[in-house]
Amino acid sequence: MIKCGFYNSKNGDRKYNAEDMTQPYKRLVSDGVYAMPAGQLKVTAAGGMKIQVSAGAAKIGSRWLESDAIETFTLDPSDVALNQIYAVVIRDDNSENVRDGLIALKKGALASNPTAPDVERSENITELKIAEVRVNKLVEEVTNADIKDTRADTTVCGWVTGLIEQVDTSDLFTQWESAYEQEHQRQQEQITNNQWEFDRWFDNVKDTFLTQATIVRRKTSEITTQSSGVKVIDINISDFNQDLDILSVFVNGFKIPESEYTYNATQITLNKALDIGSVVLVEALKSIDGKDAETTMQEYVKQEASANAAIENANAAAEEARTTAAATATNTVNAMKGQPNGIASISVSGELEQAPPQSVMFLAAHPIGSLFETTVSTNPGTLYGGTWAAWGGGRVPVGVNTADSDFNTVEKTGGKKTERHEFKVGYKGYFGSTVGSDDNMIQAYKYSTSSYGTYAYEGSTQAGVNAGIQASTNTRD
Numbered sequence: 001m002i003k004c005g006f007y008n009s010k011n012g013d014r015k016y017n018a019e020d021m022t023q024p025y026k027r028l029v030s031d032g033v034y035a036m037p038a039g040q041l042k043v044t045a046a047g048g049m050k051i052q053v054s055a056g057a058a059k060i061g062s063r064w065l066e067s068d069a070i071e072t073f074t075l076d077p078s079d080v081a082l083n084q085i086y087a088v089v090i091r092d093d094n095s096e097n098v099r100d101g102l103i104a105l106k107k108g109a110l111a112s113n114p115t116a117p118d119v120e121r122s123e124n125i126t127e128l129k130i131a132e133v134r135v136n137k138l139v140e141e142v143t144n145a146d147i148k149d150t151r152a153d154t155t156v157c158g159w160v161t162g163l164i165e166q167v168d169t170s171d172l173f174t175q176w177e178s179a180y181e182q183e184h185q186r187q188q189e190q191i192t193n194n195q196w197e198f199d200r201w202f203d204n205v206k207d208t209f210l211t212q213a214t215i216v217r218r219k220t221s222e223i224t225t226q227s228s229g230v231k232v233i234d235i236n237i238s239d240f241n242q243d244l245d246i247l248s249v250f251v252n253g254f255k256i257p258e259s260e261y262t263y264n265a266t267q268i269t270l271n272k273a274l275d276i277g278s279v280v281l282v283e284a285l286k287s288i289d290g291k292d293a294e295t296t297m298q299e300y301v302k303q304e305a306s307a308n309a310a311i312e313n314a315n316a317a318a319e320e321a322r323t324t325a326a327a328t329a330t331n332t333v334n335a336m337k338g339q340p341n342g343i344a345s346i347s348v349s350g351e352l353e354q355a356p357p358q359s360v361m362f363l364a365a366h367p368i369g370s371l372f373e374t375t376v377s378t379n380p381g382t383l384y385g386g387t388w389a390a391w392g393g394g395r396v397p398v399g400v401n402t403a404d405s406d407f408n409t410v411e412k413t414g415g416k417k418t419e420r421h422e423f424k425v426g427y428k429g430y431f432g433s434t435v436g437s438d439d440n441m442i443q444a445y446k447y448s449t450s451s452y453g454t455y456a457y458e459g460s461t462q463a464g465v466n467a468g469i470q471a472s473t474n475t476r477d
Contacts, residue, residue, distance in 0.1 A: 022062035032158035033058045033090075033130060033151045041067065041103075041151065043088050043131035045144045049075045051133055053088060053103055059160050061092035061126035065101040073105045078139045082110035086133040087117040090157075095124040119156050129156040217286045225278045233268040237284045240265065246285040252278055359384040368473065387473045 008014065033041050033056060040056025051073050057066040075086060085108040092101050104127075106117040114134075119127040132148040151157050221236035233249075240247075242265045249256050249268060261270045268282065356364075362384040366372060371391065372380045381388045401407040406414055 029059055030158065030161045031058075031060050031062075031126070031128065032154070032160045033128070035159040041090070041130050042149065043133070043147055045142050045147060046072060048141055049077065049135075051075065051088070051142060051147070053130070058090050058128060060090050060101065060128050061094065063092055063101060065090055065092070067103065071103050075105075075133065075135055075142060076107070078135050079110050079137050081137055082112060083114045083137055084108055084110050084135045085114045085116040086135065087119070087129050088131040088133065089119060089127040089129050091120075092126045093124060128158075129153075219284050219286055221282045223280050225274050225276055225280070228276045229273045230278070231270045231273045233270065233280050233282065235263070235266055235268060235282050235284070237282065239286065240284050241286070244286075248283040248285075250281040250283065389473050 039054055041058060042054045042056070043051055044054070046052040053067070053071040053073075055067050055069055057064065059065075073088070076084075078084075087106040087108065089104050089106055090101070091104050093099070108114050108117045116129075116132045119129045121127070130149075130151050132150060133142060134146045134148070135142060136146070152159065219237050219240075221234075223233065223236070235247075242263070247263060247268075249261055249270075251274065256270075260272065261268050263269065274280070362380075363386050366386075372388065374380070379388050380386070395413065398407060400410055406412075
């Protein structure tokens with residue numbers, strides 16, 4: 001099929017779409033980022049885990065994209081164990097439901113040796129990768145050293161070029177990258193060689209230093225203030241020599257100037273008082289006169305023996321403390337196991353606490369007005385203490401109902417076991433009738449004409465079982 005254009009339309013017989021309009025540019029201008037002015041669509045660090053893409057223009061998928069402001073992206077927090085690489089891409093999405101261009105961030109997979117995400121080149125989507133951002137494990141900030149600029153790499157992006165001047169910068173980019181890697185490797189080798197040369201030199205001259213120079217060792221002590229207003233700090237460094245040693249003072253991690261304190265052989269006096277909880281680190285660089293010092297190995301062996309002895313003493317003390325604590329806990333548990341209440345809890349200080357006696361717990365659960373039911377006649381006061389009174393003898397408890405005058409007061413009584421009724425003059429007695437033929441009924445009502453007496457109605461009670469109910473009547477300690 002041959003396609004061509006553009007021609008004037010007559011009655012709509014020459015219609016063109018966006019694809020037709022971009023077709024000529026495919027052969028005139030290549031895809032990529034416009035190189036001039038410099039710095040277009042460049043990715044840089046923006047502090048913390050943020051990166052930014054500068055303003056600029058690009059041609060992608062025979063379409064144009066232009067950003068007139070800085071675009072900022074925030075990367076995910078770094079992983080605790082693995083590394084990751086992000087890709088910053090320019091994307092042309094010609095799918096029916098998008099039809100748009102944008103700058104996007106593509107996330108690579110977590111790995112010890114991660115790789116960058118690939119660019120997509122499909123029927124509807126074309127991507128140009130302008131940078132790769134490496135996020136190493138346990139980092140809190142991305143720097144420019146972590147960003148690899150790929151705008152010049154024609155395999156993933158490249159610069160926009162014209163019909164005649166076609167520049168393949170992929171080889172140049174590879175050369176730049178290779179040169180960088182070679183220089184980095186050379187620098188690392190130089191550092192290693194320098195270290196080796198220094199070590200060899202020091203091995204040759206250290207004995208001379210022992211007799212003609214000064215050996216420097218670092219010793220420290222640390223305290224945390226237990227109150228406010230503290231200005232005097234103990235140095236707590238053995239063999240501290242005020243005349244020879246170099247002293248530094250750090251408060252909450254920051255080194256304070258020498259003008260902020262004075263010191264003698266045992267103490268430091270600060271110009272400003274410290275708050276409670278301040279951490280003070282005292283550092284002394286100790287000077288050992290070489291002509292009076294032992295050899296390096298002798299001094300090392302001496303220090304190592306001292307350190308090992310301290311460790312052994314600390315381990316012995318810890319083991320003794322553990323054994324003592326275990327024995328104390330065992331004795332306490334054994335002592336409490338024989339008591340009826342057992343162990344209730346462990347206090348804030350770590351001590352085992354005895355539960356309250358049963359009587360105290362029972363009375364705490366039964367304040368004044370509480371009811372105690374039992375199938376025996378024993379007063380609970382004889383079991384748990386407190387004052388109790390028999391309650392509700394021969395009656396069934398009924399709940400209070402404030403809307404009913406018969407039941408609106410607590411402990412109000414009502415009802416009778418036996419109800420009696422009396423027939424008086426005028427009360428209806430019974431209904432009698434005789435039946436004739438044809439359903440003719442003669443009815444007769446009979447009334448009492450004199451007091452007949454009383455009739456006792458024996459009321460029935462609900463099924464139940466008797467129990468002793470006691471009510472609490474006073475407070476207890």
